[in-house]
Amino acid sequence: MDKLIITGGAQLSGELRISGAKNAALPILAATLLSENPVTIGNIPHLHDITTTMQLLGQMGIQLTIDEKMNIEVHSSTITKYEAPYELVKTMRASILVLGPLLSRFGEAHVSLPGGCAIGSRPVDIHIDSLIKMGADIQVEAGYIHAKVKRLKGCRLVLDKVTVTGTENLLMAAVLAEGTTILENAAKEPEVSDLAHFLNAMGAKITGIDTDILTIEGVDKLDKKEIHYNIIPDRIETGTYLVAAAITRGRVKLKDTRPDTLDAVLEKLKEAGADITSGDDWIELDMHGKRPKAVTLRTAPYPAFPTDMQAQFTAMNIVAEGVGIITETVFENRFMHVQEMQRMGANIQLESNTAICTGSEKITGAPVMATDLRASASLVIAGLVAEGETLVDRIYHIDRGYDHIEEKLSQLGATIRRIPR
Numbered sequence: 001m002d003k004l005i006i007t008g009g010a011q012l013s014g015e016l017r018i019s020g021a022k023n024a025a026l027p028i029l030a031a032t033l034l035s036e037n038p039v040t041i042g043n044i045p046h047l048h049d050i051t052t053t054m055q056l057l058g059q060m061g062i063q064l065t066i067d068e069k070m071n072i073e074v075h076s077s078t079i080t081k082y083e084a085p086y087e088l089v090k091t092m093r094a095s096i097l098v099l100g101p102l103l104s105r106f107g108e109a110h111v112s113l114p115g116g117c118a119i120g121s122r123p124v125d126i127h128i129d130s131l132i133k134m135g136a137d138i139q140v141e142a143g144y145i146h147a148k149v150k151r152l153k154g155c156r157l158v159l160d161k162v163t164v165t166g167t168e169n170l171l172m173a174a175v176l177a178e179g180t181t182i183l184e185n186a187a188k189e190p191e192v193s194d195l196a197h198f199l200n201a202m203g204a205k206i207t208g209i210d211t212d213i214l215t216i217e218g219v220d221k222l223d224k225k226e227i228h229y230n231i232i233p234d235r236i237e238t239g240t241y242l243v244a245a246a247i248t249r250g251r252v253k254l255k256d257t258r259p260d261t262l263d264a265v266l267e268k269l270k271e272a273g274a275d276i277t278s279g280d281d282w283i284e285l286d287m288h289g290k291r292p293k294a295v296t297l298r299t300a301p302y303p304a305f306p307t308d309m310q311a312q313f314t315a316m317n318i319v320a321e322g323v324g325i326i327t328e329t330v331f332e333n334r335f336m337h338v339q340e341m342q343r344m345g346a347n348i349q350l351e352s353n354t355a356i357c358t359g360s361e362k363i364t365g366a367p368v369m370a371t372d373l374r375a376s377a378s379l380v381i382a383g384l385v386a387e388g389e390t391l392v393d394r395i396y397h398i399d400r401g402y403d404h405i406e407e408k409l410s411q412l413g414a415t416i417r418r419i420p421r
């Protein structure tokens with residue numbers, strides 16, 4: 001397995017281009033299953049999860065062509081089977097996103113249950129129960145969800161919890177259903193809105209985008225032709241590089257991003273002492289060489305502070321001035337990075353879903369590893385300021401969600417290299 005070695009101490013400075021959003025690209029690629037016509041998706045990030053999604057669609061018989069600019073053209077009319085096998089689902093939970101579109105367009109889906117996960121139990125009960133309410137016959141057998149229906153029927157669905165992929169699956173299911181579906185307590189993450197805009201571009205009738213009530217008027221087919229849709233920029237990649245610059249007391253300008261999707265994150269960076277300026281598609285952060293101040297935050301669904309930025313802010317707090325309290329409310333077990341950071345000398349007290357971080361002047365490089373994507377990124381960030389070398393193992397997690405992370409950090413002046421296995 002590849003490893004990353006980071007030598008701490010460099011103050012980051014420079015400019016970077018932000019890639020397309022992983023968590024928008026995955027549902028949008030799944031949504032191409034709904035159209036009878038070829039569809040082209042642009043601004044696709046170069047990530048392992050994208051390769052897995054292409055494999056997932058490919059093994060169903062779907063034709064995919066990718067060009068050198070990472071535009072993917074999908075022809076779903078060549079589909080021969082309606083299945084997401086365990087071998088792929090176990091490496092990428094987001095494979096569950098094919099359930100809604102397969103069932104809605106072809107009346108049949110066989111999707112492996114995702115099972116446990118490093119950040120919590122992550123059930124998919126809301127996806128399943130809501131599809132049953134829309135008329136699907138669903139059996140869970142031998143680790144697989146087997147779903148059948150003649151045609152899904154629109155209805156009112158009040159979701160028990162705010163779920164991102166749950167909302168996305170139901171949106172995709174509802175666009176070809178008979179009648180109107182109203183999704184209440186829907187997730188309003190920018191990636192959900194991006195999917196909704198893409199579905200409308202293909203011919204769906206969705207209103208209420210960006211709110212927690214989505215109304216979907218079912219149509220017989222998505223028949224718009226010559227669709228070329230660009231994925232929104234990745235707000236979590238953006239936030240990760242902003243924290244990397246802040247922790248090293250540096251200055252960074254990030255281009256091709258969307259500051260309006262990062263309000264809660266930018267607010268906390270300002271509280272940490274960052275000077276932030278932004279335009280329509282860029283953000284500049286400058287610490288003016290100052291040590292960050294510790295911040296207190298609580299994760300929650302959008303537009304509140306994102307759980308996907310929690311680990312990175314924990315990394316900043318451990319070297320910041322003062323005490324910062326971090327509360328995780330979205331996933332029950334998303335503190336896998338804490339023990340690794342403690343091995344680097346961090347002063348963190350973990351009490352159930354709260355991490356109390358007391359900033360130290362100094363942390364020390366150590367061999368570390370993590371079992372999820374954002375935790376791994378936070379260890380790389382901690383390595384940027386640790387004394388000596390930090391060796392981050394199991395970086396396949398990082399490659400799932402960060403486009404060329406070592407090249408991008410090197411471009412900003414970090415001392416980081418990949419050791420191939």
Ligand code: EPU
Pocket residue numbers: 023026094120121122123124125126127161162163164165166307308330331332373374401
């Ligand atoms: N939940 C249920 N039942 C369900 C669905 C969700 O109880 O049927 C619970 C979950 O266990 C969790 C909460 O609801 O406690 C929220 O989970 P959600 O369904 O929103 O998470 P997700 O859709 O599986 C997406 C992102 C995650 C991100 C979360 C929260 C994708 C592909 N994944 O996951 O991204 O953390 O939303 O914003 O969009 C990452 O990129 O590193 C990542 C983990």
